Amino acid sequence: MKELVVLSGKGGTGKTSLVAAFAALAERKVLADCDVDAADLHLILSPRTLQVQEFQGRRRARIVSDLCAGCGACAEHCRFGAIALDGPGNGAIAKTYRVDPLACEGCGVCGYVCPTHAVAFGLGRDGEWYISETRHGPMVHARLDPGGENSGKLVTLVRERARELAKERDLDLLVVDGSPGIGCPVIASVAGTDLVLGLAEPTLSSQHDLERLAALTAHFRTPMVVCLNRADLNSEVASAIERWCATRGIRVVGRIPYDPVFNQALVQRKSVVEIGDGPAARAVREVWEETRAALAATR
Amino acid sequence: MRIVFASGKGGTGKTILATNLASVLADLDYAVTYLDCDVEAPNGHIFLKPVITSREAVTIAVPEVDEVRCTRCGRCGDFCPSHAIVCLGNAVLTFPELCHGCGGCSLVCPEKAIREIPRAIGELARGAAGPIQFVEGRLQIGQPMSPPVIRAVKRHLPLTGIAILDAPPGTACPMVETVRDADFVLLVTEPTVFGLHDLTLAVEVIRKVGVPFGVALNRVGSGDDGVQRYCAHADIPVLLQIAEDRRIAEIYSRGELAARHFPGFDRSMTDLFGRLRGAVRS
Numbered sequence: 001m002k003e004l005v006v007l008s009g010k011g012g013t014g015k016t017s018l019v020a021a022f023a024a025l026a027e028r029k030v031l032a033d034c035d036v037d038a039a040d041l042h043l044i045l046s047p048r049t050l051q052v053q054e055f056q057g058r059r060r061a062r063i064v065s066d067l068c069a070g071c072g073a074c075a076e077h078c079r080f081g082a083i084a085l086d087g088p089g090n091g092a093i094a095k096t097y098r099v100d101p102l103a104c105e106g107c108g109v110c111g112y113v114c115p116t117h118a119v120a121f122g123l124g125r126d127g128e129w130y131i132s133e134t135r136h137g138p139m140v141h142a143r144l145d146p147g148g149e150n151s152g153k154l155v156t157l158v159r160e161r162a163r164e165l166a167k168e169r170d171l172d173l174l175v176v177d178g179s180p181g182i183g184c185p186v187i188a189s190v191a192g193t194d195l196v197l198g199l200a201e202p203t204l205s206s207q208h209d210l211e212r213l214a215a216l217t218a219h220f221r222t223p224m225v226v227c228l229n230r231a232d233l234n235s236e237v238a239s240a241i242e243r244w245c246a247t248r249g250i251r252v253v254g255r256i257p258y259d260p261v262f263n264q265a266l267v268q269r270k271s272v273v274e275i276g277d278g279p280a281a282r283a284v285r286e287v288w289e290e291t292r293a294a295l296a297a298t299r
Numbered sequence: 300m301r302i303v304f305a306s307g308k309g310g311t312g313k314t315i316l317a318t319n320l321a322s323v324l325a326d327l328d329y330a331v332t333y334l335d336c337d338v339e340a341p342n343g344h345i346f347l348k349p350v351i352t353s354r355e356a357v358t359i360a361v362p363e364v365d366e367v368r369c370t371r372c373g374r375c376g377d378f379c380p381s382h383a384i385v386c387l388g389n390a391v392l393t394f395p396e397l398c399h400g401c402g403g404c405s406l407v408c409p410e411k412a413i414r415e416i417p418r419a420i421g422e423l424a425r426g427a428a429g430p431i432q433f434v435e436g437r438l439q440i441g442q443p444m445s446p447p448v449i450r451a452v453k454r455h456l457p458l459t460g461i462a463i464l465d466a467p468p469g470t471a472c473p474m475v476e477t478v479r480d481a482d483f484v485l486l487v488t489e490p491t492v493f494g495l496h497d498l499t500l501a502v503e504v505i506r507k508v509g510v511p512f513g514v515a516l517n518r519v520g521s522g523d524d525g526v527q528r529y530c531a532h533a534d535i536p537v538l539l540q541i542a543e544d545r546r547i548a549e550i551y552s553r554g555e556l557a558a559r560h561f562p563g564f565d566r567s568m569t570d571l572f573g574r575l576r577g578a579v580r581s
Contacts, residue, residue: 011468012310037471038497107401146504147475180309181339184443203552205342215440234552
């Protein structure tokens with residue numbers, strides 16, 4: 001089985017629109033949406049959910065206000081600024097310490113230093129993940145709860161489940177929609193994959209972020225190809241990106257024109273190759289063929 | 300006044316708005332600090348072109364074990380929730396890249412055999428773009444954790460004047476770290492099902508954080524009217540609408556400020572500021 005991950009560094013370059021088109025074009029594949037904190041692929045693929053599972057990312061601290069003596073040792077030792085004197089009073093003291101669940105990393109230091117054993121720990125729900133059926137085949141996706149942590153862990157879980165699903169159904173391709181950036185969720189989606197497709201647009205911002213993405217894929221020794229979206233927006237920057245790719249031995253697998261048809265497809269909740277065969281759709285088909293060839297050539 | 304430009308979906312125009320607002324307000328003689336908290340993909344420097352006057356490493360504290368003092372009791376490993384320190388028989392192993400820097404291992408060590416040493420995970424750059432104070436965090440390639448770098452940027456929030464923070468996209472911990480303690484969060488989105496869906500997620504997060512917020516809608520006319528209908532229905536103020544125009548994208552592509560090159564954009568920014576100020580006061 002081969003695995004392709006679509007990434008970009010910079011957000012909003014068109015990853016999900018491209019993956020949705022690949023979903024329509026590729027055969028015998030499983031789809032995975034690993035942009036778990038802003039997952040959008042399901043909006044085009046309108047999945048029928050077969051299975052829902054809860055995701056527990058990490059434990060969190062909670063101060064039992066009745067037991068808090070207000071000494072402040074917890075707040076003093078917390079490295080994440082997660083504890084403040086703004087909890088309810090308890091008869092003995094007017095205000096108790098309180099943990100901000102959004103900032104807590106669940107390390108346990110507060111519980112260790114608390115002289116009155118007022119800190120309790122519990123695993124909380126951090127999101128959900130789903131196995132679904134779409135018109136273009138099976139899909140594994142997820143939803144990180146708002147402000148949720150451990151998105152990397154959820155990404156790894158989605159990828160693992162998608163691989164298992166491919167094996168179960170005897171499918172030989174996994175197409176993954178990734179997150180913007182180069183941090184935890186992206187690292188979790190790059191590690192051990194066969195090929196990264198870096199989707200860039202010819203803007204100085206996108207070029208800058210693509211270079212950071214390329215450094216990340218090089219760091220993990222993951223092969224990468226590049227596709228230019230809205231390629232005619234700025235021909236100078238487009239050529240600069242292509243030249244830069246050439247010096248790094250990174251293949252450019254295609255150029256998709258700036259075209260309102262992508263948003264028109266979105267309005268209909270379809271991918272660009274499903275609503276017509278204009279220049280953008282033809283370019284996307286070509287990108288898929290080139291990417292497929294590049295993927296087949298990976299070891 | 301601390302204003303954060305955030306969004307659920309990436310590429311909706313956070314940096315365009317943040318850098319242009321900074322520039323327009325500086326022209327009006329406000330004391331402005333721009334803080335790039337999108338440390339995985341920091342792009343503000345491309346538009347503001349600052350002169351960087353100081354660079355320093357952003358570090359987190361990771362354990363270093365004194366092998367002589369250590370009795371291999373294993374309490375450090377039992378404590379560490381990240382499995383960044385493990386006691387295996389006669390050896391204590393550390394995995395600094397897994398360490399979140401909580402300091403628990405050195406705290407629980409009965410022999411005081413663990414000290415914390417700094418480990419670089421990013422860089423903090425400071426300087427000025429004309430009258431604009433500039434602060435940027437940059438996550439080192441291969442490092443997973445951006446929140447400590449964002450916290451390092453936010454330690455340079457000015458005490459007075461206007462702070463404009465450019466947030467990372469998404470709704471996970473890096474975004475939360477940036478919007479905490481904001482006076483106002485402007486959620487930038489676009490009129491598509493993606494823009495709408497990720498806006499609703501971002502709204503959920505911001506409501507949980509409990510800071511005032513409104514919406515800026517970019518590329519109006521390029522999609523549908525779902526975002527406007529949602530905002531009207533959910534009673535969320537739309538503070539700014541920018542019409543779809545390829546020329547703005549072209550100016551952006553060159554790393555230039557639309558307020559200098561696109562007629563009316565500067566006016567949109569001053570109008571936006573007026574509404575932001577009104578919203579913060581109320």
